[in-house]
Amino acid sequence: MQPQSTKLSTRTIALLGLLIAVTVVISRLLIIPVPMTHGNVNLCDAGIMIAALLFGRRGGVIVGGASGFILDLISGYSQYMLFSLVVHGVEGWLVGQLGAGKSKRRQLVAMSVGGLVMVVGYFVSDSILYAVPTGLIGIPTNAVQAVLGGVIAFPVVLRLSHYVKAQFN
Numbered sequence: 001m002q003p004q005s006t007k008l009s010t011r012t013i014a015l016l017g018l019l020i021a022v023t024v025v026i027s028r029l030l031i032i033p034v035p036m037t038h039g040n041v042n043l044c045d046a047g048i049m050i051a052a053l054l055f056g057r058r059g060g061v062i063v064g065g066a067s068g069f070i071l072d073l074i075s076g077y078s079q080y081m082l083f084s085l086v087v088h089g090v091e092g093w094l095v096g097q098l099g100a101g102k103s104k105r106r107q108l109v110a111m112s113v114g115g116l117v118m119v120v121g122y123f124v125s126d127s128i129l130y131a132v133p134t135g136l137i138g139i140p141t142n143a144v145q146a147v148l149g150g151v152i153a154f155p156v157v158l159r160l161s162h163y164v165k166a167q168f169n
Contacts, residue, residue, distance in 0.1 A: 008058070015164075016062050018057065023047025023067035024074070031075060036137045038130065039080065044071055044155075045118060045149025048092045049111050053157040054164045057096035064092025080128055087121030104158075111153065115146025 008016075027042040034040055044067055052060025068084030071077075091114040099110025119142040125134035 002051050012055065012059070016051065016059055019047060019051045019055075019059075019063045020066045020070070023051070023063060024070050027067070027071050029076065032121065034138065034141045036134065038077070038134070039095065039122065039126065039138055039141070040075065040077065041079070041145045041148075042071065043143050043145075043149065044068060044088065045091070045115065046152035047144055048088055049149055049153035050156050050160070052092045052094075052096035052114070053099050053107055053110070053153065054160060055096065056100040057093045060092025060094075060096030060100075061089045062092070065089030075101065080125060083125035083129075087118055090121065091115075091118045091151060107157065108150070111150040113149060115143070118146050119143050 023044060023046075026047060027044040030043050032041040047067055048060060051063035055063075055092040065085045065088055066133035068088030069081050070081075072081045072084045094117055095110045097110075098113055099107040102110070119139055120144045122138055123135040125135075126138045
């Protein structure tokens with residue numbers, strides 16, 4: 001058994017950079033503020049799940065953390081930047097770890113787990129930044145965001161997986 005390379009190819013780095021940019025752009029195009037939580041609903045999770053399922057846990061954590069961080073920075077939600085770096089990074093890592101290169105059923109389970117982690121992560125974030133009731137109010141909107149992300153990501157991954165040579169490390 002050969003040890004897996006710890007280096008990312010130039011092609012993979014370029015593709016992950018493009019996925020970060022596309023994720024931020026699509027997330028900015030549809031951003032719905034949720035006033036009582038000081039947060040928003042966006043399409044960030046779709047890009048994260050696509051990257052994680054196509055490029056594995058490393059691609060998921062890179063695209064998840066960077067796109068969440070950048071999106072909050074440019075959208076006026078700077079109080080969430082570090083939380084998003086961690087929450088979306090962990091989400092991407094888990095989706096990639098559990099679903100990359102696996103069956104369709106495992107990919108659906110991976111996206112569900114990632115979405116659940118995102119919802120819990122933002123409940124904790126809102127509770128720390130504001131109060132527990134604020135965190136509770138954000139659960140339904142974050143759940144909608146997670147489901148929407150999975151609904152968009154799944155068919156995209158099915159279509160693109162034939163063209164992308166995944167690196168599951």
